[in-house]
Amino acid sequence: MRSLLTCFALVAVVLAVPAKDCAHKLKESVAPPRQWIKEGPASKDLPIELKIALPQPNFSELERHLNEISDPFHERYGQHLSKEEVEALVAPHAESISSVNEWLATHGLMGDDLSRSPAQDWVKVTVPVGLAEKMLNTEYHVWRNAKDGNTIVRTTSYSLPENLHGHIDLVQPTTLFSTLRGMDTNFRFSKESKQLDNADAPPINIPSASGGQVDASCNRTITITCIQQLYNAVGFTPSGKNGNKIGITGYLEQFANIADLQSFYADQRPDALNSTFEFISVNGGLNNQTLSEAGAEANLDVQFAFGLSHPIPGTFYSTAGRPPFIPSVSTPTNTNEPYTDWLDFVLSHRNPPQTISTSYADDEQTVPPSFARRACNQFAQLGARGVSLMFSSGDGGVGDGDDDPATQQCFTNDGRNKTQFAPLFPPACPFVTSVGGTIHVPETAVFFSGGGFSNLFARPAYQQHAVTTFLKKLPKGTYAGLFNPAGRAIPDVAAQADLFRIFLSGRIVSIGGTSAASPTFAGIVALLNDARISKGLPSLGFLNPLLYTISAAFPKGFNDITVGNNPGCGTPGFNATQGWDPVTGLGTPNFGVLKDILTGPFAHFARED
Structure with missing residues (x-):
C-alpha cells in the first residue's frame, strides 16, 4: 500500500510524475469473439462511461446468508435480508475506496465527476476515450460485427497501476464483446381467431392438470x-x-x-x-x-x-x-x-x-x-x-x-x-x-x-x-x-x-x-x-x-x-x-x-x- 500511496502523492501533490509513469500491470486480456472485426482506432473524443468494480470482501458471507434463507430445511428459511443488510455485506474496504479515489484524482476526476452505487462497490465516470486509454494503458478500437454490421468500441486488454489490482475487480466497457439479445422467437401469423378453436375435439386427459383434463385446442x-x-x-x-x-x-x-x-x-x-x-x-x-x-x-x-x-x-x-x-x-x-x-x-x-x-x-x-x-x-x-x-x-x-x-x-x-x-x-x-x-x-x-x-x-x-x-x-x-x-x-x-x-x-x-x-x-x-x-x-x-x-x-x-x-x-x-x-x-x-x-x-x- 505504501508504494501506491507514494506514487499517488507524487502525482497529486508534487505533480512531477505524470500518471502514466505509475507502473501498470496487465489486468485482463481476451480474444475477440469470432464475428468481431477490428476496423480502426476509436475517436479520442468519444465519451465512454467507465464502470469500476471494487472488491466485495464479504461476498462469501452474503452467499452463506443466501444459502441459509433459501434452504427450506434451514431454521432461517425465508428470513430475507434488508437492502441495508445486503449493502453492508457487499461494501468494499475503506482502503479500496480511498485508493481508487486517489487514482481517479490523478486524472482530474473527483467529486461530481463520479457516481457511486449505494454500497460504494461500483464507481461510474464518463471520460473521453483518450483519457480512458491513459488511465488503462490501452488502445480502444472500433469493432464491426460481421453478422449484423453493427459496430462497438472496445479493447482486447487493459492494465492498471500494479498496486491497484487488489482494489479493482474490473473496469468496463473494455473487453466485453457480448451482444445482449432476445431469444429467437418464431412467428406464425393467424388469419382468424376462430380457426384456432377446436371445440369439437374431446379434452385431453392429463392427471396432473386441473380437473384432470386440458382443452384439445391447447395443442394448436x-x-x-x-x-x-x-x-x-x-x-x-x-x-x-x-x-x-x-x-x-x-x-x-x-x-x-x-x-x-x-x-x-x-x-x-x-x-x-x-x-x-x-x-x-x-x-x-x-x-x-x-x-x-x-x-x-x-x-x-x-x-x-x-x-x-x-x-x-x-x-x-x-x-x-x-x-x-x-x-x-x-x-x-x-x-x-x-x-x-x-x-x-x-x-x-x-x-x-x-x-x-x-x-x-x-x-x-x-x-x-x-x-x-x-x-x-x-x-x-x-x-x-x-x-x-x-x-x-x-x-x-x-x-x-x-x-x-x-x-x-x-x-x-x-x-x-x-x-x-x-x-x-x-x-x-x-x-x-x-x-x-x-x-x-x-x-x-x-x-x-x-x-x-x-x-x-x-x-x-x-x-x-x-x-x-x-x-x-x-x-x-x-x-x-x-x-x-x-x-x-x-x-x-x-x-x-x-x-x-x-x-x-x-x-x-x-x-x-x-x-x-x-x-x-x-x-x-x-x-x-x-x-x-x-x-x-x-x-x-x-x-x-x-x-x-x-x-x-x-x-x-x-x-x-x-x-x-x-x-x-x-x-x-x-x-x-x-x-x-x-x-x-x-x-x-x-x-x-x-x-x-x-x-x-x-x-x-x-x-x-
Missing part, C-alpha cells in the same frame, strides 16, 4: 386458460392487494403496447380489462405506444406474465442502451450491457417486485469471466432480498441458434476453434432460475430448449444430486469434450414455449421461444408468492435450493418431461429423461401441489414480524 394454440389448466392453477384468485408484485425487464427498444394488452385481455382475460402495468424507465428507457412499434418480445412477456398473475400489480422496466452502437462524437455514452444498468437501478430501490422475468442473454463465452461473476453476484443480492429471478434458457438447444459456421459460437473463442456446446449467460449464473421449454399436451421437450453446462460457473451444491444422477445415466463418452460435466447445469425448470397466442400491433400472432417459457413460469411463481404473502409468509426469494428440494421430496410438484431433445452444434443434443435433464430441468410446475407445499411443510420456519 396456448392461451392463459391452457396454462391454468395444464399447470393446475384453475380457480385460484390472487389478492392483488397484499404487497405482492411481478416485474418484466425490457431491453433493446422493445416496447410493451397497452392497446395490444387490452386486446389480449379482452380475448383471454376479460376480468383484467382496463387494468394496466406500472412503467419504469431505467437510464432513459422508453415505452413508445405507437402501435406499429410494439415489440414482439415485450408484448409476449407482459401479456402472459401479467395475464396469468392478474390482479397482482405488474411492472415493466424499459432500460435504455443497445450495444453494439454506431460510434461517433454524438453517440450516447451508455456502452455497457444494459442488464447491468438495470441491476444497478433495481438494487438501489427498496421494494422491487418479488418475481421478475428476463428473456435476454449473451453467449457465455463472449462475457469476460470477471464481468460475468460480478453480474452474477448482483443477482445474488436480489435473491437475498427476497426476489425470484427467471431467465429464458435459450433457443438454440445446446448451441447458440446460429447456422452460420463463420459466426457460430459453438466454436471456442480461444484460438483453437474447437467445437463446444454454447451455454448462455445470465441463465448459467447459479443465482438465477433458468427456464427451458416444452410443447404440446401431453408435454414434450421443444427442440430449441436451451440447455447444457456452464464453462465458467461450477455446479452448485443444490443441484449436485439431481445432475450427478443424470450424468451417471448418460452413456460413457457421450459428447466427451463438448461440455463441462462439472459446470452449473441448465435449465432448472421448464414451461410451455411455443404456439403462444398474443396480440402484436393489433393482430393475433402465434409466437414461440423460451422467451415464452420464462414469463409463464414467472406468472406461476407470482401466484405462489401471493398465496404465501396472503398467509403472512415471506416471498420465495432465490428459488433454486427450494426447487431441487421439492423435486426430490415431493416429486408431484413438477411434471417430469421424458420425451424430446435439444439439438445444436451439429449434434442431437441431450435427451429429456426421467428426473432432471439439460433440456427441461426438473420439469414443469404443478401449481396446486406447489401451493400446498409452500403454504404447508415449508412454511413453518417463516419469521414473524
Whole structure:
C-alpha cells in the first residue's frame, strides 16, 4: 500500500510524475469473439462511461446468508435480508475506496465527476476515450460485427497501476464483446381467431392438470386458460392487494403496447380489462405506444406474465442502451450491457417486485469471466432480498441458434476453434432460475430448449444430486469434450414455449421461444408468492435450493418431461429423461401441489414480524 500511496502523492501533490509513469500491470486480456472485426482506432473524443468494480470482501458471507434463507430445511428459511443488510455485506474496504479515489484524482476526476452505487462497490465516470486509454494503458478500437454490421468500441486488454489490482475487480466497457439479445422467437401469423378453436375435439386427459383434463385446442394454440389448466392453477384468485408484485425487464427498444394488452385481455382475460402495468424507465428507457412499434418480445412477456398473475400489480422496466452502437462524437455514452444498468437501478430501490422475468442473454463465452461473476453476484443480492429471478434458457438447444459456421459460437473463442456446446449467460449464473421449454399436451421437450453446462460457473451444491444422477445415466463418452460435466447445469425448470397466442400491433400472432417459457413460469411463481404473502409468509426469494428440494421430496410438484431433445452444434443434443435433464430441468410446475407445499411443510420456519 505504501508504494501506491507514494506514487499517488507524487502525482497529486508534487505533480512531477505524470500518471502514466505509475507502473501498470496487465489486468485482463481476451480474444475477440469470432464475428468481431477490428476496423480502426476509436475517436479520442468519444465519451465512454467507465464502470469500476471494487472488491466485495464479504461476498462469501452474503452467499452463506443466501444459502441459509433459501434452504427450506434451514431454521432461517425465508428470513430475507434488508437492502441495508445486503449493502453492508457487499461494501468494499475503506482502503479500496480511498485508493481508487486517489487514482481517479490523478486524472482530474473527483467529486461530481463520479457516481457511486449505494454500497460504494461500483464507481461510474464518463471520460473521453483518450483519457480512458491513459488511465488503462490501452488502445480502444472500433469493432464491426460481421453478422449484423453493427459496430462497438472496445479493447482486447487493459492494465492498471500494479498496486491497484487488489482494489479493482474490473473496469468496463473494455473487453466485453457480448451482444445482449432476445431469444429467437418464431412467428406464425393467424388469419382468424376462430380457426384456432377446436371445440369439437374431446379434452385431453392429463392427471396432473386441473380437473384432470386440458382443452384439445391447447395443442394448436396456448392461451392463459391452457396454462391454468395444464399447470393446475384453475380457480385460484390472487389478492392483488397484499404487497405482492411481478416485474418484466425490457431491453433493446422493445416496447410493451397497452392497446395490444387490452386486446389480449379482452380475448383471454376479460376480468383484467382496463387494468394496466406500472412503467419504469431505467437510464432513459422508453415505452413508445405507437402501435406499429410494439415489440414482439415485450408484448409476449407482459401479456402472459401479467395475464396469468392478474390482479397482482405488474411492472415493466424499459432500460435504455443497445450495444453494439454506431460510434461517433454524438453517440450516447451508455456502452455497457444494459442488464447491468438495470441491476444497478433495481438494487438501489427498496421494494422491487418479488418475481421478475428476463428473456435476454449473451453467449457465455463472449462475457469476460470477471464481468460475468460480478453480474452474477448482483443477482445474488436480489435473491437475498427476497426476489425470484427467471431467465429464458435459450433457443438454440445446446448451441447458440446460429447456422452460420463463420459466426457460430459453438466454436471456442480461444484460438483453437474447437467445437463446444454454447451455454448462455445470465441463465448459467447459479443465482438465477433458468427456464427451458416444452410443447404440446401431453408435454414434450421443444427442440430449441436451451440447455447444457456452464464453462465458467461450477455446479452448485443444490443441484449436485439431481445432475450427478443424470450424468451417471448418460452413456460413457457421450459428447466427451463438448461440455463441462462439472459446470452449473441448465435449465432448472421448464414451461410451455411455443404456439403462444398474443396480440402484436393489433393482430393475433402465434409466437414461440423460451422467451415464452420464462414469463409463464414467472406468472406461476407470482401466484405462489401471493398465496404465501396472503398467509403472512415471506416471498420465495432465490428459488433454486427450494426447487431441487421439492423435486426430490415431493416429486408431484413438477411434471417430469421424458420425451424430446435439444439439438445444436451439429449434434442431437441431450435427451429429456426421467428426473432432471439439460433440456427441461426438473420439469414443469404443478401449481396446486406447489401451493400446498409452500403454504404447508415449508412454511413453518417463516419469521414473524
